[in-house]
Amino acid sequence: QVQLVESGGGLVQPGGSLRLSCAASGSIFSIYHMGWYRQAPGNQRELVASISGDGRANYADSVLGRFTISGDAAKYTVYLQMNNLKPEDTAVYFCNIRSSYRGENYWGQGTQVTVGS
Numbered sequence: 113q114v115q116l117v118e119s120g121g122g123l124v125q126p127g128g129s130l131r132l133s134c135a136a137s138g139s140i141f142s143i144y145h146m147g148w149y150r151q152a153p154g155n156q157r158e159l160v161a162s163i164s165g166d167g168r169a170n171y172a173d174s175v176l177g178r179f180t181i182s183g184d185a186a187k188y189t190v191y192l193q194m195n196n197l198k199p200e201d202t203a204v205y206f207c208n209i210r211s212s213y214r215g216e217n218y219w220g221q222g223t224q225v226t227v228g229s
Contacts, residue, residue: 114136114137114138114139114140114216114218115136115137115138115218115220116134116135116136116137116207116208116209116218116219116220116221117134117135117136117137117220117221118132118133118134118205118206118207118220118221118222118223119132119133119134119223120132120133120223121205121223121224121225122224122225122226123226123227123228124197124225124226124227125227125228125229126197126198126199126227126228126229127196127197128197128227129193129194129195129196129197130194130197130225131191131192131193131194132148132191132192132194132205132207132223132225133189133190133191134148134189134190134191134207134209134220135187135188135189136188136189136209136218138188139188140188140209140211140213140216140218141211141213142165142211142212142213143165143185143188143209143210143211144164144165144210144211144212145162145163145164145165145208145209145210146162146163146181146183146185146190146207146208146209146210147159147160147161147162147163147181147190147207147208147209148160148161148162148181148190148192148205148206148207148208149205149206149208150201150203150204150205150206150225151203151204151206151222152202152203152204155203157206158172159172160172160175160179160192160205161175161179161180161181161192162181163181163182163183163190165185169181174200175194175201178194178195178196178197179192179193179194179195180192180193180195181193188209190207190209192205194225197225197227198227199227199228200227201225201227202225202226202227202228203225204222204223204224204225205222205223205224205225206219206220206221206222207219207220208220
């Protein structure tokens with residue numbers, strides 16, 4: 113069973129930066145979606161950013177201009193560069209990779225991002 117392993121979360125001051133990384137433990141074929149989602153206490157999980165198999169990126173309005181997603185489907189990795197972080201960005205961030213091969217849908221275990229002084 114393929115697992116997604118995330119890293120890069122932590123505590124950062126407002127205005128700071130973090131880079132999240134996500135790597136699959138095995139091969140994933142026919143990837144069509146790689147994304148980052150987040151969930152704050154009491155809130156539903158929401159899309160932060162995603163990138164399609166052909167490289168098109170999509171961002172939540174709240175992070176547009178501050179976050180950048182990148183990924184390499186051939187290496188089963190996806191990254192999220194987060195700049196100018198705000199307290200409202202505090203959440204658990206989850207990596208997601210979807211494949212058209214048997215409808216596979218993988219989630220990481222989540223990494224905590226806390227923005228505060």
